[in-house]
Amino acid sequence: MSGKSLLLKVILLGDGGVGKSSLMNRYVTNKFDSQAFHTIGVEFLNRDLEVDGRFVTLQIWDTAGQERFKSLRTPFYRGADCCLLTFSVDDRQSFENLANWQKEFIYYADVKDPEHFPFVVLGNKVDKEDRQVTTEEAQAWCMENGDYPYLETSAKDDTNVTVAFEEAVRQVLAVEEQLEHCMLGHTIDLNSGSKAGSSCC
Numbered sequence: 001m002s003g004k005s006l007l008l009k010v011i012l013l014g015d016g017g018v019g020k021s022s023l024m025n026r027y028v029t030n031k032f033d034s035q036a037f038h039t040i041g042v043e044f045l046n047r048d049l050e051v052d053g054r055f056v057t058l059q060i061w062d063t064a065g066q067e068r069f070k071s072l073r074t075p076f077y078r079g080a081d082c083c084l085l086t087f088s089v090d091d092r093q094s095f096e097n098l099a100n101w102q103k104e105f106i107y108y109a110d111v112k113d114p115e116h117f118p119f120v121v122l123g124n125k126v127d128k129e130d131r132q133v134t135t136e137e138a139q140a141w142c143m144e145n146g147d148y149p150y151l152e153t154s155a156k157d158d159t160n161v162t163v164a165f166e167e168a169v170r171q172v173l174a175v176e177e178q179l180e181h182c183m184l185g186h187t188i189d190l191n192s193g194s195k196a197g198s199s200c201c
């Protein structure tokens, strides 16, 4: 890939076993392991891509979702440009824990302006038939908690995996554009509730 590349750090958070490592591995290596082991701490992989004419090196950080690894994962939240909040559609508890993951990220990443931070929500394992969370309720959660994009993925079938990571990049670029626009002589109205892609001024 030619041209100057923008380095973006995205981080996958969610309960143990929802498929974070599998999503990262499917996207970067196009492989799926049906016997994947739990992550201990964090791991990361890079992939270059082009989104809307911008060259990006995506640094994807995969974290350990199990509670006992909390102190190993949280130091890596700082500097993330986007957070992919992940649950599994066949695991209701993982959906109900999304708000805790969102809070944990905001706290340890020390996000100064949570309202404008780009989160993307992923409902993984849509290939499974024993769903416990409907598309509509996941969309409603996203709407209520920050109007976040919601994508249903399957690392197993490679459904929406590329789309999900590209959406993360689009969200970051939209926030950056908005900030640049605001810094060009406009005032940011933090009370306007504006989101990525809409006017902040």
Ligand SMILES: Nc1nc2c(ncn2[C@@H]2O[C@H](COP(=O)(O)OP(=O)(O)OP(=O)(O)O)[C@@H](O)[C@H]2O)c(=O)[nH]1
Pocket: 014, 015, 016, 017, 018, 019, 020, 021, 022, 023, 033, 034, 035, 036, 037, 038, 039, 040, 063, 064, 065, 066, 124, 125, 126, 127, 128, 153, 154, 155, 156, 157
């Ligand atoms: N059917 C199905 N199984 C999946 C999918 N994604 C992951 N799995 C399986 O779910 C299990 C857990 O996947 P991981 O990717 O290790 O989950 P994780 O979120 O990284 O787990 P932690 O490392 O503990 O946080 C593995 O057995 C995977 O093969 C999917 O899209 N569909």
